[in-house]
Amino acid sequence: VYPGYREGCTVNIAGKNFGAFDNQFLKKFPSWDNYVKSSYRFLDPSSCHVDWKNDTEAPNLKTCLQRNGIVKEISHNAMEDAFDVVLAFRSEY
DSSP states (O other): OOTTOOTTOOEEEEOTTIIIIIHHHHTTSTTHHHHOOEEEEEEOTHHHHOOTTTOSSOOOHHHHHHTTTOOOOOOOOHHHHHHHHHHHHHHHO
8 A cells, every 4th residue: 555554553643622623634635544544532632631620611732731830832833733732641641
């Protein structure tokens, strides 16, 4: 098929708003499913950083980072945001 592609390999994707936002754009790429088979389950760092007593909604990425003592602006650049998501998970676990 394609170099590096492993038949039957499915990945779990982590990202802030990936399931509801980013994934919709990626599905529009021709042959996206030929390159990446993603699980229908997505990991969102807000589930690890929600304050169940005080939050009225799931926290955004900036708040997730702040709750781990990381104060920075969110770029809304796909690659930088992906690294910030990893940072949010790594800070929590």
